[in-house]
Amino acid sequence: MKRFGFALIGALIILSFAAAAPAQTQSTLEKIKSSGVFTIGVRNASPPFSFINKQNERAGFSNDLAALIHKAIEKKLEKQIKLEMKETSPATRIPLLTSMSVDLITETMTDTRPRRDSVDFSLTYFVTGADFIVKKGSPIKGTKDIAGKRIGTQQGSTNERVLREKYTQAQLVTFPDQAAAFMALQQGKLDAYCNDAIQLWGLKYKSATPDQWVVVGDWISYEPYGFAMRKNDSDFRAVVNNALMDAIEGGEYFNLYEKWFGTKSDVPYPMNQTFKTFLLYQVVPK
């Protein structure tokens, strides 16, 4: 039993370190000002929001909006700030945020009420819903066809949760990242892969053979995207939201939307009137 005793002492030492660390109350803006660095959480394979493009650079709609927020922070702090990007995944992004490693998650995070228990969200900057991507000619057309089928999902995503809770007959295969799941789908190891429709369109257009893939379904979930930040930091949140409002009001937002989702883009996804009205209504007066 001595062995268990030693292990227990080890565990206690680690826990006491954790408990003894003082609770710092440095705000995000103070942290950015003192370190001179603004760190955003990005993704390598979530086109067209946040991904590594053919020139091997980080790019995407969320990245471009983050650049606008970066400028707004520099203006607010009256100081040149370095923009750093850190790779995240649905499973790591909240811990990275709460541990101060990342200041703002700017990829494809759905704003949900349970998530608001741990983080705060910016304005909604995009809306989509979960669909399935399947090989051309697949019998799967929507949720009614997925019973007993091998459906790929991404761990920690909202669609994974909806499928697990509402469509229990589907056989879920959950991967830590989208690249592995899409690879398994391409090899026929999955019958379909479920994610937010807009991301599936992105995957389709980024794949080697876009014609081979079809996005099907009718939004099994509602996925409003927001930028996530640490809770209870309203000064920082105001800077982020004001930057987004300025972009919507000044039209930069719509130019970026045209760049990434317009008819000439890789992922044409025309903006409907309802969404446009919703965006404009989120802008409060100056």
Added chain:
Amino acid sequence: MIFGFLGMTYEFKWSVLWAQPHLTWLIDGLLTTLQLASISWCIAVLLGIVFGAMRTVPFRPVRIVATAYVEFFRNVPLLVWLFFWYFGAPEAFPEPVRQWFIRHGIEFWSAVAGISVYHGARFAEVIRAGIQAIPRTQLEAGLSSGLSVVATYRLIIIPIALRLIVPPATNESLNLLKNTSLAMTIGVAELTFAARQIETYTAKAVEALTSAALIYLVFCLSISSVMNWIEAKFAIPGLIARGTRAEH
């Protein structure tokens, strides 16, 4: 209960671990981990005995084959092997076989293949070390008393070697159990997967990961206790100078 945790204010909520469906995920994850570890362990030990013995026989081509296996499989990271066995190897099978695997838990069996072949190579080294620790005179004595090479190995060398290698084999077995956590990267819902699943649903990272850490700890300590017992139980009196029992 609120603690300052690594510079952030963190509110502990251990009840997320036994709230449903989280408890079911943890139990299912644990069962998958144990299945994965025990099946892989059996195959790895078998491969280890065969290739470990082959590396010591007085016949060069056999030694070359065994050395090639060991060096090839132990010198590539296990994570790379898992991707290979999941994304690469199944593609080489004929379509009906591949489809059958896909319908019958391809993720799990790819993980079994990856872990057992990788740890088989490592077990082979442990067993080779055990065999080579036995004086050559034992083999010569066996041969001169009329036994064949195979019979000498089966009746004399391997039984002694297996006793010698209990401590390093324990080490290897613990590594195998812990390495099953990598299987989550190819979609196997094992214990670490379950912990991360709870973490992503509840954002209670410390509780979820602590529970997984404690479960691994308990199982590893149990294995090492059993192995200690085996070591004491099967020791051949007078054969190996042991001094006093190692203090634990």
